[in-house]
Amino acid sequence: xxxxxLIGILFLFFCVNIAFADEIDDCIKNYPGNQDPCITLIQKKxxxxxxxxxxxxxxxxxxxxKISSAKSQIVSMENQMILLTKxxxxxxxxxxVQRILMxxxxxxxxxxxxKYTPIMIFLSSGESSGPLRQYTLFQAVxxxxxxxxxxxxxxxxxxxxxxAKVLVEKNKIAVIKKDMETRFGFLAGEIKKAExxxxxxxxxxxxxxxxxxxxxxxxxxxxxxxxxxxxxxxxDPGFGSGFAFFTFGIPHHVGLNQYGAFGRANVGQNxxxxxxxxxxxxxxxxxxxxxxxVKGYGSMSLENYLLGIYEVPSSWPMEALKAxxxxxxxxxxSYTNNGAKEICTTQACQVYKGGNKGGGWExxxxxxxxxxxxxxxxxxxxxxxxxxGAYTYTSGDIGWKSTDWTKRTRxxxxxxxxxxxxxxxxxxxxxxxxxxxxxxxxxxxxxxWLKPSEVADVxxxxxxxxxxxxxxxxxxxxxxxxxxxxxxWDFERVKTELRNRGGSPFNLINSANISDWNKNEGRVNxxxxxxxxxxxxxxxxxxxxxxxxxxxxxxxxxGPLYNVEKR
Numbered sequence: 001x002x003x004x005x006l007i008g009i010l011f012l013f014f015c016v017n018i019a020f021a022d023e024i025d026d027c028i029k030n031y032p033g034n035q036d037p038c039i040t041l042i043q044k045k046x047x048x049x050x051x052x053x054x055x056x057x058x059x060x061x062x063x064x065x066k067i068s069s070a071k072s073q074i075v076s077m078e079n080q081m082i083l084l085t086k087x088x089x090x091x092x093x094x095x096x097v098q099r100i101l102m103x104x105x106x107x108x109x110x111x112x113x114x115k116y117t118p119i120m121i122f123l124s125s126g127e128s129s130g131p132l133r134q135y136t137l138f139q140a141v142x143x144x145x146x147x148x149x150x151x152x153x154x155x156x157x158x159x160x161x162x163x164a165k166v167l168v169e170k171n172k173i174a175v176i177k178k179d180m181e182t183r184f185g186f187l188a189g190e191i192k193k194a195e196x197x198x199x200x201x202x203x204x205x206x207x208x209x210x211x212x213x214x215x216x217x218x219x220x221x222x223x224x225x226x227x228x229x230x231x232x233x234x235x236d237p238g239f240g241s242g243f244a245f246f247t248f249g250i251p252h253h254v255g256l257n258q259y260g261a262f263g264r265a266n267v268g269q270n271x272x273x274x275x276x277x278x279x280x281x282x283x284x285x286x287x288x289x290x291x292x293x294v295k296g297y298g299s300m301s302l303e304n305y306l307l308g309i310y311e312v313p314s315s316w317p318m319e320a321l322k323a324x325x326x327x328x329x330x331x332x333x334s335y336t337n338n339g340a341k342e343i344c345t346t347q348a349c350q351v352y353k354g355g356n357k358g359g360g361w362e363x364x365x366x367x368x369x370x371x372x373x374x375x376x377x378x379x380x381x382x383x384x385x386x387x388x389g390a391y392t393y394t395s396g397d398i399g400w401k402s403t404d405w406t407k408r409t410r411x412x413x414x415x416x417x418x419x420x421x422x423x424x425x426x427x428x429x430x431x432x433x434x435x436x437x438x439x440x441x442x443x444x445x446x447x448x449w450l451k452p453s454e455v456a457d458v459x460x461x462x463x464x465x466x467x468x469x470x471x472x473x474x475x476x477x478x479x480x481x482x483x484x485x486x487x488x489w490d491f492e493r494v495k496t497e498l499r500n501r502g503g504s505p506f507n508l509i510n511s512a513n514i515s516d517w518n519k520n521e522g523r524v525n526x527x528x529x530x531x532x533x534x535x536x537x538x539x540x541x542x543x544x545x546x547x548x549x550x551x552x553x554x555x556x557x558x559g560p561l562y563n564v565e566k567r
Contacts, residue, residue, distance in 0.1 A: 073173050074173050074174060077166050077169060077173070080166050085163065087159055216438055216439060216554055216556060216558070218250045218251060218433075218438065218558065219250075219347065219386060220250075220251060220252055220347050220385050220386070221258060221311055221347060221350070221351070221384055221385055221386050222258050222311055222312050222313070222386045223309075223310055223311040223347055223350060223351025224347055224351065226432075227250075227386060227387070227431065227432045227433045228432075229250070229432045229433035229436035229438075230436065230437075230440075230446075231432075231435075231436065232244050232246075232436070232437040232447050232448050232449060233565065233567075235445050235446075235447040235449070236445060236447075236567075237444035237445050237447045237449040238444060238445055239444065239449075239451055241452060241566070241567065242449040242450055242451050242452065242566070242567055243449070243450050243452065243455050243509065243512055243564055243565065243566050243567075244437040244447070244448050244449045244450065244564070244565050244567070245437060245448070245450075245547065245555075245557050245562055245563070245564050246435050246436060246437045246562060246563045246564075246565060247389065247435075247436060247437070247438060247557055247558045247559045247561070247562045248389030248390055248391070248422065248434065248435055248522065248559060248561045248562065248563070249387045249388045249389020249390070249391070249428070249431075249433065249434065249559055249561070250385075250386065250387055250389070250433045250436075250438075250558060250559070251385070251398070251558060251559065252383070252385050252398055253385060253388045253389070253391065253392050253393045253397075253398065253559065254383045254385060254392060254393060254394070254395050254397075254398060254400070254406050255278055255279065255327070255382055255383035255384045255385065255392070255406055256274075256275075256278045256279075256323060256324065256327045256382065256383070256384035256385075257278060257384075257385065257386075257387065257388035257392055257411055257427070257428050258311070258312055258320075258324065258384055258385065258386045258387070258428075259386060259387050259388075259427070259428035259430060259431035259434070260277075260278070260388055260392075260411045260426075260427040260428040261274045261278075261312075261319075261320040261323045261324065261427075262312075262316055262317065262320045262427075262428070262430065263413075263426075263427030263428055263429065263430060264277065264319075264320070264427050265316070265317035265318070265319040265320035265323075266317055267413065267427075269319065270319050270322075271319045271320075271322035271323040271326065271368070272284060274319065274320065274323040275323055275326055275327075275373055277409065277411070278392060278407075278409065279373060279380065279382065279405050279406065279407070280404060280405050280406065280407035281375065281404065281405065282373050282374060282375050282380060282405055283373075283374050283375070283377075284326065284371055284372070284373060284374070285371070285372055285374045285377070286370040286371060286372070287333065287370055287371075287372040287379065288370070289301050289302050289303050289369075289370060290302050290333075290338060290339045291339055292305060292332060292336050292339045292343060293336070293339070293341075293342040293343070294342070294343055294345065294352060295342050295343065295344045295345055296345060297345070297352070297354060302329065302332060302333070302339075303365065303369060303370075305332065305352065306325060306328060306329055306332075306365045307355070307356040307357060307361075307362055307365055308352050308353055308354045308355050308356065308357060309325075309328050309350060309351065309352055309357070309361075310351045310352070310353045310357060311324055311328060311350060311351055311384070312324050312361075314357060314358065314359035314360040314361040314362075315359075315360065316360065318360060318363065318364060318367075321360050321361055321363075321364035322364045322367060322368050324364070324384070325361075325364045325365050325368050325371075326368060326371055326372065326373050326382070327373065327382040327383075327384045328350055328382075329368075329371070329372055329379075330372045330373040330374070330379045330380055330381075330382040331349075331350055331381060331382045331383070331384075332350070333372060333379035334378075334379045334380055334381040334382070335349060335381065338379075373405075375404065375405045380403075380405045381403070383395070383406070386431065386433065387428050387431040387433045387434055388409075388411055388428055389426070389428070389434060389435070389522070389559060389561060390410065390411050390412055390416075390422045390425075390426035390427075390428065390429075390434075390522060390561075391408070391409065391410055391411060391521065391522025391561060392406075392407070392408065392409040392411060393406075393408055394406045394407055394408060408521055410519075410520055410521075410522065411426060411427050411428060412425040412426050412427065413425045413426075413427060416519045417519065419514075419563055423435070435563075437449075437555070438554075438555070438556050438557070438558050439551075439553060439554040439555035439556050440553065440554075440555065441552055441553045441555070448555045449567065450551065450552070450555070452508040452509045452510070452531075453491065453507065453508055454551075454552065455509040455512065455529070456491075456505075456506035456507060456508055456509045456531055457491045457494060457550065458543075458546060458547055458550045458551065459506050459509060459529050459531075459536055460491075460494045460495060460498055460503075460505045460506055461475045461494055461546055461549075461550045462536075462538055462542065462543065462546045463498055463503050463505070463536065464494055464497055464498045464501070464503065465546065467498070467501040467502070467503055468497075468501055471489075471497065473485060473486050473487075474486070474487055474488055474489045474493075474497075475488070475489065475494070475546075475549065475550060476488050476549055476550065477549065477550050477551065477552055477553075495507075504533045504534065505533060506529075506531040506532060506533040506536075507531070507532050507533070508531050508532050509529050509530070509531040510530055510531050510532075511529070511530045511531075511566065512527065512528070512529045512530075512564045512566065513527070513528055513564065514526070514527055514528075514540075514562075514563055514564065515527065515528040515537065517540070517561065522560065522561040523540060523541075523560040523561055524540025524541075524543075524544070524560065524561060524562060525539070525540055526538070526539065526540060527540055527543045527564065540560070540562075541560070544557045544560070544562070
């Protein structure tokens with residue numbers, strides 16, 4: 001490939017990005033009902049962005065190393081300059097002393113020369129103490145003084161030359177350093193812009209995926225009633241061997257994990273411990289009982305409003321109830337801007353049914369009267385969800401506005417080395433939606449199990465898309481032109497197109513496993529497959545996105561941490 005230069009590449013790169021942003025907007029407008037094509041489009045661009053950023057980062061690291069080396073050389077030369085300057089000063093001082101001493105000797109020589117005329121020396125005796133001997137010694141001293149001065153002058157000249165050379169080299173390296181710093185600054189700026197653009201795309205992808213998951217009717221909290229997740233491990237689909245993809249938790253994984261609070265209370269944690277486990281750097285403060293407006297119910301005091309919140313069962317442990325009360329009270333204050341705005345009564349806000357729920361819930365409200373979760377003195381938007389699947393995320397992680405009070409948490413009692421550890425140590429392990437395969441087909445006993453050939457098809461779709469991104473609109477599960485899926489290719493067509501591009505399609509998948517996952521943050525890094533065409537591995541997020549486009553019906557992977565099981 002002919003090199004067009006880094007600046008040229010970046011210019012083309014960002015020109016394309018501007019056009020691509022318009023393309024995404026058009027896609028979202030044209031296909032409002034099903035955003036699968038747009039998700040695929042965004043995924044393609046994120047992949048390209050990653051490929052573009054990596055070489056820039058490598059070059060940036062190389063330039064940073066060169067700048068560091070240049071700085072070290074300049075420091076070394078500055079030290080040499082300091083040493084040479086000191087030696088020059090010392091040598092000049094020594095020479096000045098010698099000049100003074102020689103001047104004194106010259107003065108004495110002049111005086112004595114008047115005494116020792118040539119005729120006197122000629123007529124003097126040969127005794128060692130005579131005028132001839134004194135004259136000879138005096139001449140020797142003068143000759144030595146001259147040699148000393150000459151050597152000093154030579155040393156000074158050499159020192160000055162060395163100093164000048166060091167100064168020239170220092171200036172050269174300083175110019176190189178400045179040039180590299182300019183280049184490094186440029187690269188750093190371009191990398192920052194590319195990373196920012198990738199973040200925008202990733203947020204948009206999460207937004208579109210959230211719209212898809214809405215079709216699953218998964219509740220965000222327990223306010224919608226009992227969770228209705230089915231354990232597909234107990235279901236026989238009727239077709240023998242197959243695979244199912246199980247997600248840990250259900251959206252949205254931010255803030256208070258309701259079943260996590262339940263688990264923490266059961267092992268003795270108090271409500272303040274629970275609050276601090278799920279929110280970052282917060283305080284619990286007393287706030288006055290203000291009046292708020294509730295949609296459909298009018299105005300009421302905040303404390304009376306809380307009595308009618310239906311988010312968790314009253315039968316739960318008291319400390320879990322108190323933690324939920326604080327989250328609900330804080331959320332209401334933040335959402336209404338301390339009473340200035342009306343709050344809704346559904347999961348879009350928090351579930352309110354009016355009246356007094358009574359029981360343990362009423363006790364928890366009264367026991368914590370006025371207590372609010374704050375950050376820098378202000379009530380926080382204390383989001384909560386039913387089941388985090390052992391891991392919570394920041395609001396920015398899922399595409400919401402970034403906040404400094406949400407945090408990534410491994411919500412477990414002890415270290416985690418395997419999925420088995422999660423089932424034993426996760427605080428929310430008792431939730432029916434802790435580990436579930438989401439979605440189903442009416443046939444196959446209403447399960448989320450897929451045949452080995454269906455999993456092979458998903459794998460083939462990814463392999464084909466990686467070879468030719470222009471075929472994206474043919475890779476959806478069903479032919480639906482209204483949603484951007486035109487002339488959808490079936491299993492066999494995908495195989496043929498993959499072969500035509502030099503790929504080796506799978507007919508059956510024999511095994512699948514999560515070969516690498518982040519145990520601190522709860523994300524799949526790599527998923528691997530083997531079958532009649534050999535092996536294939538994909539990034540966890542890549543497989544998840546394509547699975548959600550190609551898998552039949554509404555079967556979906558709804559979170560970053562998932563597992564695959566075979567029956």
